[in-house]
Amino acid sequence: MDSAALLDLLGNENRRRILRLLARKPCYVTEISEYLGVSPKAVIDHLRKLEEAGIVESHTDDQRRKYFHISRNLRLEVNVSPYEFGTKSAYPASRGFDITTWRYLSIDVQLDDDEEESTRELASELKELEQLENELSMAQRWVQGRITEVLDELTDEADADADSRLYADVLLALSDDPKITDAIAEDVEAPPGMVEQVLADLSENGLVERADDGWSLVD
Amino acid sequence: MDSAALLDLLGNENRRRILRLLARKPCYVTEISEYLGVSPKAVIDHLRKLEEAGIVESHTDDQRRKYFHISRNLRLEVNVSPYEFGTKSAYPASRGFDITTWRYLSIDVQLDDDEEESTRELASELKELEQLENELSMAQRWVQGRITEVLDELTDEADADADSRLYADVLLALSDDPKITDAIAEDVEAPPGMVEQVLADLSENGLVERADDGWSLVD
Structure with missing residues (x-):
């Protein structure tokens, strides 16, 4: 899913409240509607948009009532600076990544505060920093994925039905x-x-x- | 600035286009208006919102024409998972941070793939992961701040007026x-x-x- 579409979705306060609620536990439309103080019709409309984006999905319970939950991990990063407006959105890195072997993550960036750096040195520091930024992003996605796995294991142990x-x-x-x-x-x-x-x-x-x-x- | 207000601002495609443009170079309202194909009145309205949020500021050139640029660094992170809807926004960490001494950043998280982990082990892994996530976030902010500093130095060297x-x-x-x-x-x-x-x-x-x-x- 691209960052622009994700920002459009998250730019709505009620959709953010729905996601915050669903992150605590899966819910029926009526529960969401009551909690938010918003009509079921409006809730259904928000859920449809979130479903189309693949962020939310629905299941049917024993009484054939539809309930909604967040379907997957997703991460969005926005950098704003005088020189950059960058957005990045991504699914978590697969667990196969061995992040301990990453080159830049040890953050051995030189900090020659007092020295005057040459243009070439600055350019090369910039490249290293940009590489480090990418690797930190990947590390973040890996951590997010692993946190979800641990929470899956914990809730599985707690109770098969306790999807909370x-x-x-x-x-x-x-x-x-x-x-x-x-x-x-x-x-x-x-x-x-x-x-x-x-x-x-x-x-x-x-x-x-x-x-x-x-x-x-x-x- | 809080994450909700920031998401509201970034939820608008034209405001994102304005920020992308200003990240390449400071601009007059007329330039932005022409580039976006949007009326100057609408552009002024978007700029006012961005200015109130402290993301954009204006200066006056030699001909007393007002031009706009991005005023500071800002970082937004959104985590969506079946167990979490978390948003975090922050200004960059000060350069004084010595990130090389951070404890978790070496990512020595144990990956006992085959072993059955006890509830206590899972809970303690979860705590470590959450700590690591925070430290990676701080590292990202530090890197963003340092990138801006290097770009400042590079553009200063290039030309005092070349704010681009x-x-x-x-x-x-x-x-x-x-x-x-x-x-x-x-x-x-x-x-x-x-x-x-x-x-x-x-x-x-x-x-x-x-x-x-x-x-x-x-x-």
Whole structure:
């Protein structure tokens, strides 16, 4: 998908709110419409545009109700400077990339602050910086892809049906120390009641357990 | 400037075209209007929005005509995934950052492809990845800032008045081998006549010289 089309799509506040909502959990049109305070017709129109762009897709649940979720990873970068207006959008790098072998990523750019650099030196530094910028971009895409994989694994472990970021966030909140429900709820910015339910599911799947000092991960 | 406001601004094709034009060289309203095929009134309206956001600013030339240019560096990143809709916008990191000492940038993330990872391991990998993502972002901003500085130095050397990316691009095109005008014009995607003029200016300032095999940088 090209950057211009993506910027056109993301230039709309309600579409951004829909994406923010779907990133927390897959939703029905009625849920989105209520949450946004926007008519179902308008929501359907936004979803159609996002679907055509391949950002969102729909599935049908057991009751044959259609629900929507974000279908893939996508990354957009915009650079604005007195010398540049650059946009770049891309799907994540495949995991096969071995980013540890990349040449520029070690950032051994020379910083000869005090020295007067010659035109040739400046030109060659510029080339290196542009190469480094590209490699950092690829590294970002790789990291994004890997984060999604880890979240897939975490939510798979949590519950086959729990296609929700909240499960992973609760596990993340517990990764250092045991915590009580209210502290977890604050960490993950969700209502304590909802977090209770997630903890019950996770506990049923043997991932967390209740201890004296709150909930903790099962090793 | 916040990401939502920036996405609203960049969601407009004509504003993107204005920024792309200004990144090549500062322009008068009439130039932008002719280039875009849009009324001066509409151009002024777009410029006002970009000015209010601090992306564009205007100066007055010797004939007291107002011209516009991009005022500063800015970077926007958008991450879309089934678990995330994240936007981040920022000004470049100051040069003082010593990015070589950053902890995660060496990307020593473990890739235990075959091993089954425990929930705790996944959660801790996720934290590292999120930290790495932040540091890569900061590195990108640092690189962008440094690129602008190098381009400033290059255009300063080229000609005090040459506030144009084209001068740097021409120097860049010559940094490896001498080249004839047509080859340079192809490299920098500008008309040969315009490149001739730039080469004449650069030659006058002692940065390039004509040799048997084309133009080359003066060492």
